[in-house]
Amino acid sequence: MTVRIGVIGTGAIGRDHIDRVTRRIRGASVTAVTDLDRALAEKSAGEAKVYPDGAALIASPEVDAVLVACSDAAHAEHVLTAIAAGKPVLCEKPLAVTPEDCLRIMAAxxxxxxxxxxxxxxRRYDAGYREMHRVISAGDIGRPLLMHCAHRNRASRPDxxxxxxxxxxxVHEIDAARWLLSDEIVSTQVINPRSTRHRLPHLTDPQFMLFETASGIRIDLEVFVNCRYGYDIRCETVGEEGLLRLPDPARPELRASARIGTAIDQEWDDRFSAAFDAELQAWVDSVPTGRATGPSSWDGYAATAVATATVRAQQSGDVEQVNMRERPAFYA
Amino acid sequence: MTVRIGVIGTGAIGRDHIDRVTRRIRGASVTAVTDLDRALAEKSAGEAKVYPDGAALIASPEVDAVLVACSDAAHAEHVLTAIAAGKPVLCEKPLAVTPEDCLRIMAAxxxxxxxxxxxxxxRRYDAGYREMHRVISAGDIGRPLLMHCAHRNRASRPDxxxxxxxxxxxVHEIDAARWLLSDEIVSTQVINPRSTRHRLPHLTDPQFMLFETASGIRIDLEVFVNCRYGYDIRCETVGEEGLLRLPDPARPELRASARIGTAIDQEWDDRFSAAFDAELQAWVDSVPTGRATGPSSWDGYAATAVATATVRAQQSGDVEQVNMRERPAFYA
Amino acid sequence: MTVRIGVIGTGAIGRDHIDRVTRRIRGASVTAVTDLDRALAEKSAGEAKVYPDGAALIASPEVDAVLVACSDAAHAEHVLTAIAAGKPVLCEKPLAVTPEDCLRIMAAxxxxxxxxxxxxxxRRYDAGYREMHRVISAGDIGRPLLMHCAHRNRASRPDxxxxxxxxxxxVHEIDAARWLLSDEIVSTQVINPRSTRHRLPHLTDPQFMLFETASGIRIDLEVFVNCRYGYDIRCETVGEEGLLRLPDPARPELRASARIGTAIDQEWDDRFSAAFDAELQAWVDSVPTGRATGPSSWDGYAATAVATATVRAQQSGDVEQVNMRERPAFYA
Amino acid sequence: MTVRIGVIGTGAIGRDHIDRVTRRIRGASVTAVTDLDRALAEKSAGEAKVYPDGAALIASPEVDAVLVACSDAAHAEHVLTAIAAGKPVLCEKPLAVTPEDCLRIMAAxxxxxxxxxxxxxxRRYDAGYREMHRVISAGDIGRPLLMHCAHRNRASRPDxxxxxxxxxxxVHEIDAARWLLSDEIVSTQVINPRSTRHRLPHLTDPQFMLFETASGIRIDLEVFVNCRYGYDIRCETVGEEGLLRLPDPARPELRASARIGTAIDQEWDDRFSAAFDAELQAWVDSVPTGRATGPSSWDGYAATAVATATVRAQQSGDVEQVNMRERPAFYA
Incomplete structure (x- = not known):
């Protein structure tokens, strides 16, 4: 069976997903696309049919599964429509921009x-994260106590x-931490170090975020989006019996010009290209089974709840509590 | 278009390829299988049809492309039949067990x-090797002078x-060296260190091989198939301006029990799983273009010529010359 | 000239210093020792004379320079006596337990x-820290913005x-940060993650400390004294142009038992043995010049001021300001 | 007791040793120097007395121990004179330029x-080599089978x-291999790869040397003295149970300019500075005991015997046997 995918939103991410489905993923083809900017949709359509809007695309009998990659604010609407149609949906993060909309999706x-x-x-499909998850779940570092993370980009766009x-x-680390630690984040805080001169004036960069989980694990996260040297994701979990660290990607070691070193990825899509492939493949593989796998609506809700509280913390400068419903048995 | 693949030989490697085509590769399906052991073929067939022999399979109108994974001695016959039928063929190494048979294939x-x-x-599809190839080809280490390699397996099978x-x-390093260095091996020698106590008595292990290329590059290769600790592939090229080394696979770093360390792959199919996928995908992608890519019959001939001379060198204990035809313009 | 050293305090650290002076340092000998526990002093004396107390030792014409290694509470008194006698003094940290006593020493x-x-x-004499200092001072990572530190011990003693x-x-990281960043710490906070089960009930472990410097650099520090796996000191400075990380000590890499790894030091005196030697040698070398070098009374004052505020922060759970005098021109 | 050292030869190495004794070593002073070039000796003398020749220096009652750092050809004569005088001697490598002269020294x-x-x-005093020696001696990698070495210099001098x-x-690797493996080298061969364009025409560079030990261990050694990128010493021992590798020196990791990397030493005296200190200190410490420690005349003889055979192998292009006496019980 070839899964026929309809893609809502043909901006950068949408086009990237279309490209993956077309060239790298097994068992799927893109048969339908739509975008608010119809010209853009037509440009990316290839052999797919262009639909006037998400609702029409979701309703099409030529669409088995829906990939939502439009603007964040429109995610919830399309996901709800897909659920109403009983069609599987892969929704780019965030699931919705408010926790309330996420709850609505969960209810549906x-x-x-x-x-x-x-x-x-x-990230849950990245080989390094997956092995961390396996090792932590196996108990090899004992109960986690602390997690140190960094999320660095070479340079941010003006907007x-x-x-x-x-x-x-x-939000990627928020999800990764929840997943690796099997725990929920209950409070959040943002600290502002001196900002780099390499950012635009409107931007606070870097930022240093602190999270606490229900069981008392403390997570710190440096987000630095103008670090200049590359795209660099660090994750280190300190447990009662040992410490586990996400590896740098394997790159050939060069000894030249008085240095020993390796190249570092410059962009996130280089760093996580294989993870995106694996994510899409897992989704496509799950469609015929009728049962979604991977990060769930609950995970989407939790990430939005924590992120919302963290934005409040950016503004208040205080520790903010994360207000979350209890996890429904449905998502256990 | 879905490429319909016929697989000749359903032993371990053949089954592994069937599994990859079925579960991981885009744009192909296995429609035909055959094996000397028909029961074995039937066991691996899945939805594919079982053919009585390679000739019948190759002749089938339901086979677009042929994957040869039977015993080494039978490779040449099936490859020649596929060429006669004008069908693309991916032949497991070696292309043929004698240089003469390789030349026959080249002529056909x-x-x-x-x-x-x-x-x-x-290996030409492994990310680390590919980046080495890119860096060397870009001239970043200058002209290569030396290459140090190791090929270590945890334990060898009794046979x-x-x-x-x-x-x-x-033979994998022979091909990788030729490819990375864009040079041909002209002489070969094998030196026997003291053997490990962990090998069966009939086996000389480890062995230390020395190769010289046409331009005077020297390559040394330790083959050690009972090294106990894992599957470990090392490759280091020393050039006039610097040195380049194949990375170890990226694995999370664990600090525990008074050690800092990472796991090491235990088996070759773990280490090169992504390379096998990429190899098969590249082959499948090339079929509709009507033009094979990747390692060619010339590469298969060169590897067999060098390997044959190296087996002579094992027996003689001397430096043996590699007798090779000039490269036909067809393979330039 | 051989510098004749008097050692006040012959507990573990004092004996260790005596041993270093006697066996590893050039140009010095221990001629005098004293301890509240006279029997202990006699046991460590070797060829040195045992004095009844610090004052007598400092006054002795056979003592050129004084090494203070007694209990923290007595440091200030002996340092002041040595200054009054015009004798060079190496004082184990802390210089004094209150900022006020440090100020008294500075005034003297x-x-x-x-x-x-x-x-x-x-640590200022550790090769890794010294190269970090050199690289940061050279501007190679631009202006520092963040520093991530960890101080981990295998296991803490019951007391x-x-x-x-x-x-x-x-306090070691407090000094190292001030030195590496050429900046003063102005506020401090302590966060308590879930404690490890491997600590005694009276102990909060690990702890996560946050510091801010005058120029807005943020420093985070994990102190974890029952981490089980070894003695592990991490220090990473994030600057506007790049990131610099303290190396792990160089240890041979072992590939065995399905792991690639190195040993990790188990105790602090293994990790910093060479740094202690270099510190003592630098001190001994400075004595004949009549001018102390290295960490000064001002550094001792600053460390005590920050540490005192941090202990307040442990108790209050809040951000505490560090109250420090301006740096006198004398210590510029 | 201060060991009074007489230094024969005040060229680069001699001056370096004088400097170490004067500024870094405990328990010794240089009281006497001599050189064929008297002006040079006077320039390096400091407070030491300048002697007309080695014999006079050795005979001086103001010399407790002799450090031979003159031209290689004169080593044997001075060492023999020192032995005749019953004075301890540290002789720069080689002990003598011919095996025969080494035997004469052993007899004396x-x-x-x-x-x-x-x-x-x-190198026997380098921390990395010492830990390798400890781990191999402890049996942690089982019986050694192979050793892979490289000795690379940034650039060679014209002579x-x-x-x-x-x-x-x-010769450094020859000694290190004998020491690490507790084995003697019995045959030797030199292979010439294509030479780098960065060498003077009279020089063959790099060279690839092969050694076999009495127990059948095979050692390969790349000597490349114009590798451009730095001073780089590699040593890897492959044993029946695992593999052990000499570490690169610990240097801070810098992430900047799209690279992750560390600096590499440019000169041998940077790389082995601490080892030279430890070597000299061990020698000085041994003088009062009346019993030399560390590499012995037997080790000097073995190294010269292997090196001599290896020079023959450079000329013959063949495998050359090393002709060595049996080890006298005196050196067991």
Whole structure:
């Protein structure tokens, strides 16, 4: 069976997903696309049909599964429509921009009776993170106590805002931490170090975020989106019996010009290209089974709840509590 | 278009390829299988049809491309049949067990008028090797002068022979060296260190091989198939301006029990799993273009010529010359 | 000239210093020792004369320079006596347990007219820290913005207290940060993650400390004194142009038992043995010049001021301001 | 007791040793110097007395121990004179330029009745090599089977000759291998890869040397004295149970300009500075005991015997046997 995918949103991420499905993923093809900017949709369509809007695309009998990659604010609407149609959906993060909308999606999914939604936290498909998850879950470092993270980009685009350090960047670590630690974040705080001269004046960069989990694990996260030297993701978990650290990607070692060294990825899509492939493949593979796998609506809700509280913390300068519902048995 | 693949030989490697095509590769399906042991073929067939022999499989109109994974001695016959049928073929290494048979294949392919054959040297699809190739080709280490290699397996199977250290193991480095250095090996020698107590009595292990290229580069290669600690592939090229080293796979670093360390792969199919995927995908992608890419019949011939001379060197204890034809313009 | 050293305090550290002077340092000998426990002093004396108390030892014409290694509370008294006698003094950290006593020492030293005091912050003599200092001072990472530190011990002794995580352990990072960043710490905070089960009930362990400098650099420090796996000191400075990280000690890499790894030091005196030697040698070499070098009374004062505020922060759970005098021109 | 050292030869190495004794070593002073070039000796003398020749220096009652750092050809004469005078001697490598002269020294030392000679193989005092020795001796990698070595210099001086790749450079690995493996080298061979364009025309560079030990261990050694990128010493021992590798020196890791990397030493005296200190200190410490420690005349003899055979191998292009006496019980 070839899964026929409809893609909502053909901006950079959407086009990237279309390209992956077309050239790298097994068992799927893109049969439908739509975008608010119809010309853009047509440009990316290839052999896919262009639909006037998300609702029409989701309703099409030529669409088995829906990939939501439009603007964040429109995610919830399309996901809800897909659930109503009983169609599997891969939604780019965030699942929704408010916790309330995430809860609405959860309620709809629960009414449907089985998981239909996978949220696009692709780090869970990165080989290094996966092995960390395996080692921590196996108990090899004992109970986790601390986690030290960094999320660094070479340079930010002009429209990158201080809030995006949480909503676009840090949210990946928020999800990764929840997943690696099997724990929920209950409070959050943001500290502002001196900013780099290499940022635009409107931006606070770097930022230093602190999270606490329900069981008392403390997580610190440096988000630095103009670090100049490359795209660099660090994650280190300190447990009662040992410490585990995410590896740098394997690159040939060069000894030349009085230095021993390796290249470092410059962009996030280089660093996580294989993870994006694995994420999409896992999604495509899950469609025929009728049961979504990977990051769930609950995970999407938790990430949005923590991110929302963290944006409040950016503004208040205080420790902010994360207000979260209890996890429904449906998502256990 | 879905490439319909016929697989000749359903032993371990053949089954592994069937599994990859079925579960991991885009744009292909296995529609035909055959094996001398028909029961074995049927066990691996899945939805594919079982053919009585390679000739019947190759002739089938339901087979677009042929994957040869049977016993080494039968490779040449099937490759020649596939060429005669004008069908693309991916042949597991070696292309043939004698240089003469390789030349016969080259002649047939040249008569056909375009490349039909890809030889299964999957290291050329490993990310680390590929970046080494890129850096060396870019001239970043200057002209190569020396290459230091090691090929270590945790433990060899009882039927592994001293010759297989060349024919099954070292042949991968022979091809990788030729490819990385863009040079041909002209002489070869094998030196026997003291053997490990962890080998069966019939086996000489480790072995230390020395190669010289046409331009005077010296390559040394330790093949050690009972090294106990894991599967470990080392490759280091020393050039006039610097040195480049194949990385170890990226694995999370664990600090525990008074050690800092990482796990090491135990088996070759773990280490090169992504390379095998990429190799097969590249082959599948090349089929509709009508033009084979990757390691060619010429590469298969060169590897067999060097390996044959190296087996002579194992027996003589002397430096043996590699007798090779000049490279035909067809393979330039 | 051989510098004749009098050692006040012959507990573990004192004996260690005596041993270094006797066996590893050039140009010095221990001629005098004293301890509240006279029997202990006699046991460590070797060829040195045992004095009844610090005052007598300092006054002795056979003592050129004084090494203060007694209990923390008595440091200030002996340092002041040595200054009054015009004798150079190496004082183990802390210079004094209160900022006020440190100020008294600074005043006495300034009256004397030249530096007589070196404080025992030996990390400034560690090769890795020294190269970090050189690289940062050269501007290679631009202006520092963040510093991430960890101070981990394998296991703490039963009498180790929660306060000692600041006063005995973290104070090293406090000094190292001030030195590497050429900046003063102005506020401090302590966060308590879940404690490890491997600590005694009276102890909070690990602790996570946060510091801010006058120029807005943020420093975080994990102190974890029962981490189980070894003695591990981490220090990473993030600057506007790049990032610099303290190396792990160089140890042979072992590949065995399915792991690639190195040993890790188990105790602090293994890790910093060479730094202690270099510290003592630098001190001995400075004596004949009549001018102390290395960490000064000002550094001792600053460390005590920050540590005192940090202990307050442990108790209050709040951000505490560090109250420090302006740096006198004498210590510029 | 202060050991009064007489230094024969005040060229670069001699001056370096004088400097170490004067500024870094405990328990010794240089009281006497001599050089064929008297003006040079006077320039380096400091407070030491200048003697007309080695014999006069050795005979002086103001000399307790002799450090031989003159031209290689004169080593044997001075060492023999020192033995005749019953004075301890540290002789820079080689002990003598011919095996015969080494045997003469051994005979003289044996007649004296106890070891008086330490040969200047300072790698045995390098922390990395020492830990390798400890781990191998402990049996952690099982019986050694292979050793892979490299000795690379940034650039050679104009007067560096092809023979010096053995006599000045490779001889260090010859000694280190004998010491680490507790085995003797019995045959030797030199292979010439293509030479780098960065060498003077008279020089063959790099060279690739192969050694076999009595127990069948195979050692390969790349000597490359114009590698451009730095001073780089590699040593890897492959044993029946695992593999052990000499570490690169610990240097801070810098992430900047799209690279992750560390600096590499540019000169041998940077790389082995601490080893030279430890070597000299060990020698000085041994003088009062009346019993030389460290590399012995036997080690000096073995190194010269292997090096001599290796120079023959450079010329013959063949495998050359090393002709060595049996080890006298005196040196067991």
């Amino acid at each position: 999914e629960e009414s449907h009776g089985s998981r239909l939604v996978q949220v696009g936290f692709m 990158y805002t201080t809030e995006m350090a949480v909503l676009s960047s840090g | 392919e040249e008569s056909h008028g375009s490349r039909l054959v890809q030889v299964g040297f999957m 592994y022979t001293t010759e297989m250290a060349v024919l099954s193991s070292g | 030293e300034e009256s004397h007219g030249s530096r007589l005091v070196q404080v025992g912050f030996m 180790y207290t929660t306060e000692m995580a600041v006063l005995s352990s973290g | 030392e044996e007649s004296h009745g106890s070891r008086l000679v330490q040969v200047g193989f300072m 560096y000759t092809t023979e010096m790749a053995v006599l000045s450079s490779g």
